[in-house]
Amino acid sequence: xxxxxxxxxxxxxxxxxxxxxxxxxxxxxxxxxxxxxxxxxxxxxxxxxxxxxxxxxxxxxxxxxxxxxxxxxxxxxxxxxxxxxxxxxxxxxxxxx
Amino acid sequence: xxxxxxxxxxxxxxxxxxxxxxxxxxxxxxxxxxxxxxxxxxxxxxxxxxxxxxxxxxxxxxxxxxxxxxxxxxxxxxxxxxxxxxxxxxxxxxxxxxxxxxxxxxxxxxxxxxxxxxxxxxxxxxxxxxxxxxxxxxxxxxxxxxxxxxxxxxxxxxxxxxxxxxxxxxxxxxxxxxxxxxxxxxxxxxxxxxxxxxxxxxxxxxxxxxxxxxxxxxxxxxxxxxxxxxxxxxxxxxxxxxxxxxxxxxxxxxxxxxxxxxxxxxxxxxxxxxxxxxxxxxxxxxxxxxxxxxxxxxxxxxxxxxxxxxxxxxxxxxxxxxxxxxxxxxxxxxxxxxxxxxxxxxxxxxxxxxxxxxxxxxxxxxxxxxxxxxxxxxxxxxxxxxxxxxxxxxxxxxxxxxxxxxxxxxxxxxxxxxxxxxx
Numbered sequence: 001x002x003x004x005x006x007x008x009x010x011x012x013x014x015x016x017x018x019x020x021x022x023x024x025x026x027x028x029x030x031x032x033x034x035x036x037x038x039x040x041x042x043x044x045x046x047x048x049x050x051x052x053x054x055x056x057x058x059x060x061x062x063x064x065x066x067x068x069x070x071x072x073x074x075x076x077x078x079x080x081x082x083x084x085x086x087x088x089x090x091x092x093x094x095x096x097x
Numbered sequence: 098x099x100x101x102x103x104x105x106x107x108x109x110x111x112x113x114x115x116x117x118x119x120x121x122x123x124x125x126x127x128x129x130x131x132x133x134x135x136x137x138x139x140x141x142x143x144x145x146x147x148x149x150x151x152x153x154x155x156x157x158x159x160x161x162x163x164x165x166x167x168x169x170x171x172x173x174x175x176x177x178x179x180x181x182x183x184x185x186x187x188x189x190x191x192x193x194x195x196x197x198x199x200x201x202x203x204x205x206x207x208x209x210x211x212x213x214x215x216x217x218x219x220x221x222x223x224x225x226x227x228x229x230x231x232x233x234x235x236x237x238x239x240x241x242x243x244x245x246x247x248x249x250x251x252x253x254x255x256x257x258x259x260x261x262x263x264x265x266x267x268x269x270x271x272x273x274x275x276x277x278x279x280x281x282x283x284x285x286x287x288x289x290x291x292x293x294x295x296x297x298x299x300x301x302x303x304x305x306x307x308x309x310x311x312x313x314x315x316x317x318x319x320x321x322x323x324x325x326x327x328x329x330x331x332x333x334x335x336x337x338x339x340x341x342x343x344x345x346x347x348x349x350x351x352x353x354x355x356x357x358x359x360x361x362x363x364x365x366x367x368x369x370x371x372x373x374x375x376x377x378x379x380x381x382x383x384x385x386x387x388x389x390x391x392x393x394x395x396x397x398x399x400x401x402x403x404x405x406x407x408x409x410x411x412x413x414x415x416x417x418x419x420x421x422x423x424x425x426x427x428x429x430x431x432x433x434x435x436x437x438x439x440x441x442x443x444x445x446x447x448x449x450x451x452x453x454x455x456x457x458x459x460x461x462x463x464x465x466x467x468x469x470x471x472x473x474x475x476x477x478x479x480x481x482x483x484x485x486x487x488x489x490x491x492x493x494x495x496x497x498x499x500x501x502x503x504x505x506x507x508x509x510x511x512x513x514x515x516x517x518x519x520x
Contacts, residue, residue, distance in 0.1 A: 009404035014352040016407040024353070033357075034298050034320065038251055038270055041164045041189070043157075094102050095118060095126040095512055096149040 104507035110174040119169025123153035194243035268305035322359030362418035433492025
């Protein structure tokens with residue numbers, strides 16, 4: 001009977017997690033987690049945002065009406081020019097002496 | 098620490114004379130074992146760099162907006178058929194067959210060009226000479242002989258060479274393909290677990306391997322902790338398994354973490370082909386292929402982490418994919434852990450040992466000291482407490498020489514090679 005009262009360490013950890021993230025889904029190993037895994041590497045390119053970012057660069061000299069610090073997605077979406085340049089360093093692996 | 102240097106795979110070849118490593122930067126480094134010689138008795142069995150080459154480059158799939166990492170996920174050697182060595186290396190999308198050959202002779206005395214390469218004026222040549230082969234310093238060249246591309250929508254996690262030495266399989270999250278080593282424009286899909294509606298997705302393929310001597314048999318593991326054994330003679334599409342291995346779970350002990358920690362990160366057949374071993378987050382299990390109901394042996398790798406699952410989930414460590422390996426005689430198994438620790442289990446004596454792969458704890462030709470993690474209560478001298486473990490120092494990849502007690506351990510960007518002490 002004593003053993004029934006002992007809570008497994010796993011259940012203690014589960015309670016901790018649920019306390020920190022009360023909205024955590026009840027199906028943890030399910031679709032959300034798996035779909036995140038399948039989408040690894042996904043980067044989104046939006047031509048609208050890209051053109052806005054390009055226009056923003058050109059208009060850098062003009063004073064802006066508002067200096068809001070709100071995030072503009074155009075600034076953060078990677079542009080095609082950025083991506084292909086991401087080459088590995090040509091320095092040989094350190095293991096190769 | 099340059100992330101490109103992080104080792105992502107380690108593999109001995111069939112003889113154990115060559116050891117290949119792949120890294121996050123898409124490079125392969127091959128080490129060769131020194132031959133024993135009377136002149137240098139102390140360098141018996143030392144591994145030195147033999148060849149290094151860039152296997153994969155980063156790519157961007159514009160159509161799918163997908164960034165394709167150059168990281169080498171797996172390397173598998175092909176059996177040696179001639180003087181050259183061949184291996185398969187794969188990133189998330191493309192498998193390549195590399196041929197590594199030695200050149201120690203060069204031709205000298207060409208008719209139409211000088212030794213420095215300048216062309217000779219043909220009208221000035223008055224006599225014929227035959228080029229002669231002269232010895233030169235050994236050059237090891239790697240060339241890509243086959244590129245197996247565009248067959249995987251999802252990320253490749255495994256490749257495995259079949260015992261027929263003609264075919265191999267490649268597995269991604271949802272599908273497994275069978276290839277012929279000579280044919281790059283076609284592959285057969287042999288397993289497809291993609292549901293018609295992706296909302297119904299409940300599990301993914303985590304690893305796959307061909308049986309070591311039955312060329313019609315292979316296994317694949319899942320994120321739900323199950324293993325399916327398939328027979329390619331039974332049907333063209335092996336969606337229906339021949340055997341299904343799953344350990345029964347006590348429903349009362351189920352928690353949020355149960356499924357995540359049961360996910361199998363590696364599956365390896367024993368050399369005998371009679372057993373297979375699976376690695377999940379906290380343990381290594383040995384299964385008898387004749388018994389599907391439960392494993393025959395279970396080894397706890399780091400059970401003390403069960404009471405740390407909450408933070409391990411938050412820092413994503415709970416998703417770390419540890420590999421495991423057998424020794425040549427199948428009497429021992431090895432797998433990695435955190436804090437640069439790795440564990441070895443002797444299946445006969447049931448003894449286990451924890452060792453550390455780090456500069457501080459290993460000196461050349463020094464003997465490794467066993468390590469111990471203190472799980473609670475008073476910490477003894479030399480023990481390390483669970484809270485002091487460095488979870489950034491993970492040993493995910495280890496390999497055991499096929500015949501001798503030589504092991505290779507990858508600790509982030511460093512490779513350690515340990516040998517049984519010589520008597």
